[in-house]
Amino acid sequence: MKCQIPLCKYGILCLAVAFLSGQPKLSIDFGLGFYEPTMAGFDDNEDVNFPTKFKFFTQTLLWNVGTYYEFFSNARVGYNSFSSFAFGQLKDSFPTSAPVFYRTIKYRMFPLETFFRLKPNIELNFTLTPIWGRGKITLETKPASGSGGWTITDDWNVLFNSFDDDDPLDQVASDNNMKSDWIGYSGMIGIRYYFRPWMGLDFKAGFLNNGYNKEKWRFQGKRVMGPDLTIDDLPIFSLKLVYALR
16 A cells, blocks of 8 residues: 555656646637726817727727747747727717728737646746837828818828827828837736646736837828827736647
């Protein structure tokens, strides 16, 4: 009986090692993120009435997708993206053209993640990552043309005026979006439960720090003003499904 106890322990250890070594290395993630930015440039804009009816879906909720590769027994690298979307028609502020407004914010991350197993199917993980952020605003508009008519340039100048930029455009070409890029960083801690060796549910909590500057937007090669956004020192949470490919 005494000799059987060490044998059982050795057998359990071998099974655990086999389970861990057999874990797939490449995985993809799908899920949701949650945070609370302050978007005063949209919510408190007195000149343009941006759509704000579904703020939970357009501001608080983030769509999350990513892929990771386990390059060491307790470490992964990968690509991860959190995205926020908003759209709507700006009828009140642009009665002549009534353009359709689109806004996207993306936080693209390149994380390094370390982890260890509490149990064969439960892991704790810690993530550090730089952020390459991008904001994009689009106006789809077809205003009246002709002498004295309202033009696309007028639409864009109304938008820029609402961001405290005084009629920066003289003429607008076919390109109809403005963009801004910034860098930042994030740290998260998480817990993951594996239903199967190739599928698990991952919950993370952490922070976002972004170096956003409203004066660094671009439109057709020209520097313009963008909306006031507070997206630094923000708590963030994520819940995602992890699926291993191989």
